[in-house]
Amino acid sequence: MMKRRIAMVLLAALAAGMLSGCSNNAGKTADTGSTPNTGSTPDAGTDKYPKHTLAVSIPLTGNLMQYGISYQNALTMAVDDFNASGGLDGTDVILEINDDKGDQKEAINLANKIIDEKDVFAVIGSFGSAVSMAAAPVYQKASMPLISPNTSHPDFPGMGDMMIPISPVADLERVATANMLYQNFEGKDLAIMHQNTDLGVTGADILKKTYEELGGKVVMIENFVPQQTKDFTPIISKIKAANPGILYIDGEYNDIANILIQISNIGLDGVQLAGPGNAFKQEFLDIAGDKANGIVLAGTTPVYLDSIMAVADYSDYLKDFTKRYNELYPDTPCDGFAAAAYDSAMLAMTAARNVGTGDPKALVAEMLTSPIEITCGKTMHFEGNNVIKDVFTYTVKDGEFAPY
Amino acid sequence: MLLEQILNGLTIGSTYALVAIGFTMVFGVLELINFANGSIYMLGGYITLMLYLGMGGHFLLAFVLSILLTGVVGFAMDRIVLSHLRAKKAPKLTGLIATMGIATVIDNVILLFFGSQTKPYPNMIDFGRFYIGETAVNSSQLVILAVAILLMVLLSLLTYCTKLGKAMRCTAQNADAARLMGINVNLIIALTFFISSMLAAVAGTMVGMYYQSIDINAGFTVGMKTMASAVLGGVGVLPGAMVGGLLVGLFETLGASYISSGYRDAIAFAILILVILFKPAGLFGKKKINKV
Numbered sequence: 001m002m003k004r005r006i007a008m009v010l011l012a013a014l015a016a017g018m019l020s021g022c023s024n025n026a027g028k029t030a031d032t033g034s035t036p037n038t039g040s041t042p043d044a045g046t047d048k049y050p051k052h053t054l055a056v057s058i059p060l061t062g063n064l065m066q067y068g069i070s071y072q073n074a075l076t077m078a079v080d081d082f083n084a085s086g087g088l089d090g091t092d093v094i095l096e097i098n099d100d101k102g103d104q105k106e107a108i109n110l111a112n113k114i115i116d117e118k119d120v121f122a123v124i125g126s127f128g129s130a131v132s133m134a135a136a137p138v139y140q141k142a143s144m145p146l147i148s149p150n151t152s153h154p155d156f157p158g159m160g161d162m163m164i165p166i167s168p169v170a171d172l173e174r175v176a177t178a179n180m181l182y183q184n185f186e187g188k189d190l191a192i193m194h195q196n197t198d199l200g201v202t203g204a205d206i207l208k209k210t211y212e213e214l215g216g217k218v219v220m221i222e223n224f225v226p227q228q229t230k231d232f233t234p235i236i237s238k239i240k241a242a243n244p245g246i247l248y249i250d251g252e253y254n255d256i257a258n259i260l261i262q263i264s265n266i267g268l269d270g271v272q273l274a275g276p277g278n279a280f281k282q283e284f285l286d287i288a289g290d291k292a293n294g295i296v297l298a299g300t301t302p303v304y305l306d307s308i309m310a311v312a313d314y315s316d317y318l319k320d321f322t323k324r325y326n327e328l329y330p331d332t333p334c335d336g337f338a339a340a341a342y343d344s345a346m347l348a349m350t351a352a353r354n355v356g357t358g359d360p361k362a363l364v365a366e367m368l369t370s371p372i373e374i375t376c377g378k379t380m381h382f383e384g385n386n387v388i389k390d391v392f393t394y395t396v397k398d399g400e401f402a403p404y
Numbered sequence: 405m406l407l408e409q410i411l412n413g414l415t416i417g418s419t420y421a422l423v424a425i426g427f428t429m430v431f432g433v434l435e436l437i438n439f440a441n442g443s444i445y446m447l448g449g450y451i452t453l454m455l456y457l458g459m460g461g462h463f464l465l466a467f468v469l470s471i472l473l474t475g476v477v478g479f480a481m482d483r484i485v486l487s488h489l490r491a492k493k494a495p496k497l498t499g500l501i502a503t504m505g506i507a508t509v510i511d512n513v514i515l516l517f518f519g520s521q522t523k524p525y526p527n528m529i530d531f532g533r534f535y536i537g538e539t540a541v542n543s544s545q546l547v548i549l550a551v552a553i554l555l556m557v558l559l560s561l562l563t564y565c566t567k568l569g570k571a572m573r574c575t576a577q578n579a580d581a582a583r584l585m586g587i588n589v590n591l592i593i594a595l596t597f598f599i600s601s602m603l604a605a606v607a608g609t610m611v612g613m614y615y616q617s618i619d620i621n622a623g624f625t626v627g628m629k630t631m632a633s634a635v636l637g638g639v640g641v642l643p644g645a646m647v648g649g650l651l652v653g654l655f656e657t658l659g660a661s662y663i664s665s666g667y668r669d670a671i672a673f674a675i676l677i678l679v680i681l682f683k684p685a686g687l688f689g690k691k692k693i694n695k696v
Contacts, residue, residue, distance in 0.1 A: 063620060066520045196666050223666045227621045230611075233412035234660035234668070241405040254522035254619060261616045266408070267533060267540040287524045287617045 048356035049088040054079065054095055054348060055114045057125030057135065059102030063227065067127045067337050071149065072097060073329045074338035075124065078345035088357070093349055094119070100126050104134035111135040115142035121357035122147060122348040124341065129153035129199050136163055143360045145367070147348050149340035149376075153199050154206075157385045162360065164367055166344050166376065168300050168389050170203040173276060176391040177298045178210035181246055184296070185272055187216045188245025193235060193259065195226040195251040203250055203276075219244050226255055232262045239268065246272045253279045257287035264291045277301050277392070281335050285399055292396040296404055300389045301336030301376050303401045308394070312403060314378075321375040339376035347372055407539045409661045410654065415545040415614070417633075417653020418552035422607035423626060424633035424645040425559060426600030432640035433576045433596045435496060439503040440481065441604060442627020443510040448474040448605025449612040449622065450514055453525060463528050471605045478601025481506055482594045490590075507627075515620050522619040525612040544614045551610060555603065556646045562599075563642060572596060576640070625669075629656075632676050638689025647687060652676070 056075055059068040079095040087093055098114070100107040107126050114120055115138060122145040126132045132151040139146040140160030147164045148156065154169040181190065190211050194200040200223065208218045220242045222235045236259070239247060247268070249256050256279050263273075277299010285292065302314060304322050321342060325334040332338075351366035368382040377389040393404040423445050430438045451473050455466035485506065489499050531543035563569040574582040575592045583589050611626075612618040633652045637644025652672055659671030679687065 063515075063520050065515075225666070225669075227619075228625050229668070230615060230622065230625065231412070231416045231657075233416070234409055234657040235665050237405055237408045237412060238661045238665070240408075254617065257522070258615055258617055265530075265533065265542045265544065265614075266412070283521055287522055289524070 048358065049091060049352070051119050051121035051357040052088060052091055052094050053117065053119040053121065054093055054345060055117065055120045055123045056095065056097045057100045057107055057110045057114070057123060058097070059127050059131075060097070060099040062101040062103065064102035064127055066332075067150075068099070068102070070332055070335060070338040071124075071127065071341040073332060074325065074341040075345050077325060077328060078342045078349070082346065082349045086353075088349075088353055093352075095345075096120070100131060100135075102127060102131060104131055107131045107135040108138060111138035115139065115144050120144065121352055121360075121363065124149065124344045124348065126151075127337075129156060130197065132156065133159065133198075136160065139163075145348065145360055145364050147344040147367070149344045150337060154202055155198075161385065162364060164347070164364065164382075164385055165387050166340050166347070166380075168387050170199055171206050172388070173298065173300055173391060174203050174206040175210050177248070177274065177276070178207050178214065178216075180296070180298055180391075180393060181248070181274055182211060182214045182216050185246055187214070188272070189217045189219045189243070190246045190248060191220040191222075191239050191242060191244035191271075192218065193222050193224070193232075193239065193247065193249045193251075195255060196223040197226060200226075200250055207248060224251070224255070226251055229255075230258070232259045233266055236263055236266055236268060239271075240266075244271060246274055248274045250276050251278065253281045253284040254287065257284050257292070260288045260291045260295070272296070274298070277336065280304075280394065280401070282333055285396070285401070288396075290399045293398065294395065296393065296395050298391055298393045299336075300391055301339065302378075302392050303394055304334040304336070304339065305401055308401050308403070315373070317373045318375045336376055339374075343372070343374045343376050343380070405661070407537075409657050411539065411541060411545060413654035413657030414650055415548055415653070416657065417650035418549050419607050419611045419614075419649075420626065420629045420633045420653055421646045421649025422552050422555060422610070423604050423630040424637070424649045425556065425642060426603040427630050428634045428637070428640055428642065428645040429559075429563075429572075429596055430600050431634065433572055433593055434486075434499075436486070436499045436503070437631070438600070439500065439627065440507040440510060441600070441630060442623035442625075443507040443514075444474060444478060444481075444601050444623075445604040445608040445626055445630075446618070446620070446623035447477060447510055447514060447608070448601070449525075449608030449618045450518060450523075451605070452609040453523060453612065453618060454518075456526060463526065467609055470609065471602045474605035474608075475598045475602040477510075478597040478604075479594050481601075482597040486597075487590055487594070490593075507623075511620065511623065518620070520620055522617050525616050525618050527613045527616050529610075529613055548610050548614060551606065552646070552649075555606065556642070559599075559603075560642055568592075568595070628669075629672075632673060634686075636676055636679055636686055638686030641686070641688045644686055644688035 058071045059065055079093050083092040098110050100110050114123055124147050129151045132148045133156055136159045140162045145162050150167045151165050152167040152170045154171055156165055157163055192204050194204040204221055211218055220239055249259050256275050273295040275295055275297045279297050280299055280303045322334045347367050350372050351363055355362045355366045371381050374380045380387055380389050394401050395404040427438060427441045448470055452466055452470035455469055456463055459466055485502050486499055529544045529547040533540050533542040571587045571592050574587055575589050579589050629652055633648035634645050637648025655675045656668050656672040660668035663671055
């Protein structure tokens with residue numbers, strides 16, 4: 001009796017889900033039906049820009065708020081710069097900032113809120129692959145372009161034609177890292193320590209595969225829970241016993257810094273350390289200090305610290321952005337997150353200026369085919385909706401970043 | 405490697421033990437699960453750091469002041485919230501939920517005040533590392549272990565050999581009877597919170613120094629682990645909390661090194677459940693006769 005009742009409830013839920021699914025589809029076809037009409041009369045002045053709002057979904061509270069604040073600063077700056085240079089045919093772009101708390105559920109709720117707003121032409125967000133990818137289907141279904149500054153999960157571009165990552169998928173960075181490590185350190189045995197996230201797991205797989213294809217040997221892969229694991233000593237002792245020549249540590253900057261400190265506490269002598277571009281932050285050096293000396297870091301974003309700025313071959317556009325950002329926000333020094341957010345907004349707004357905001361498909365096509373000058377690397381272009389950028393390699397000398 | 409892993413486990417375990425002792429004291433006296441313990445541990449670490457930076461490098465002074473200040477926070481937590489609940493004869497569950505609320509408040513105050521960045525922490529107990537055979541031993545590990553044992557002995561003396569301790573044990577046995585004997589029960593309870601929070605501050609600072617960094621997630625995991633330590637050793641028994649803490653640290657480390665580092669917490673808690681199945685009162689706990 002009870003079982004039957006549960007089955008009935010489940011059936012009803014299923015039916016309701018199907019109904020709502022159908023109605024959503026109906027809404028979508030109606031939308032695409034109407035868009036060609038606006039698209040066919042692009043010269044009608046104000047008609048070219050029916051939408052003026054750039055919506056943002058970023059973590060401004062909670063454990064990830066430091067990243068959200070970098071985003072917020074850079075996005076505000078980007079929209080101000082864009083409006084100062086004329087906006088959308090004289091009309092200002094409006095920046096609508098929403099706080100998703102770095103939480104998947106919040107991001108989905110926000111996505112549903114944003115797609116119902118009539119004035120939004122594109123969305124920027126969020127921090128972290130897990131959060132962006134949770135909300136991605138909602139935006140995709142509503143044909144809302146989603147430009148993500150730091151989503152580098154390999155599956156993200158494949159989630160739909162509305163997804164535009166500014167950060168290359170982890171493959172690119174990991175493949176380049178594997179090649180660099182193999183060539184520079186004579187194919188020594190590699191151990192990998194990665195954070196247990198979607199991205200960390202796939203990243204480690206790619207690194208292992210590429211390194212083994214080159215002829216190297218991967219002797220150990222260990223993972224940890226980001227932000228929760230505080231004691232890495234068991235893993236370090238275990239790696240010590242496996243006796244690798246190189247240890248690659250994948251994680252956020254604070255976890256990498258903590259691991260380096262604990263390595264120096266209990267010793268891991270004669271092992272070359274390596275890591276990803278996540279560590280290109282002043283805060284990383286503040287925590288790890290001299291203990292980071294000698295580590296090789298490869299990433300797709302440049303280092304924005306003054307010491308590197310002076311010697312690196314960065315474009316004037318990048319240098320100018322960094323200078324202005326640091327003047328505007330002296331408390332939060334410019335980093336790759338801010339730069340990626342700035343480029344995301346600029347990409348969306350520039351494309352909107354060129355083709356108008358009426359047709360999302362045309363808007364996305366314009367973003368993917370017309371490259372802009374960027375602040376988060378040297379050059380950027382797209383293959384499909386996969387972004388391709390250069391890889392930078394740095395090391396740490398006397399507690400400061402230095403070109404490798 | 406085994407020796408080194410055991411040392412790793414004992415170090416992390418002794419920090420659990422320090423917090424677990426405070427947790428178990430409060431439970432012993434009040435039968436209250438103090439969910440705010442992990443947050444107070446983190447608060448202690450942050451206050452030490454703030455004072456250290458604010459006073460230009462007087463670490464010892466900062467440490468002592470921080471212990472006292474964190475103690476006062478614990479004291480205030482009882483005086484402002486929990487004592488009123490007791491006076492109104494609120495059910496035990498209300499007190500438990502109240503401590504969860506306090507934990508949330510403390511966590512968010514720290515978040516607003518310090519931001520979500522990981523902060524570098526000075527290490528004052530690092531005198532280098534040395535080797536016993538193949539095993540690397542860090543001086544910080546030994547200091548943490550020594551402090552944990554010292555405080556454990558001091559607290560045992562306090563509880564079992566002083567008048568204050570007697571008053572605490574009386575309050576734990578029967579608060580009404582203790583009151584009839586002229587013991588200021590509310591003061592004793594508030595003092596218990598004071599001591600428990602001081603211990604948490606010591607642990608928070610020691611761990612901050614050991615890892616040379618502190619962040620706002622520090623309290624959560626430790627809160628879970630200390631609860632597990634206390635239950636494993638037998639809630640309300642001081643030596644039990646100490647042994648429980650060391651064991652949880654050991655299980656976790658050995659699980660991480662010999663089974664899988666991704667499942668370290670799962671392994672630690674699975675062993676905990678096994679022990680509890682065979683000894684429901686914990687390793688050192690005695691079966692209690694429920695008073696009607």
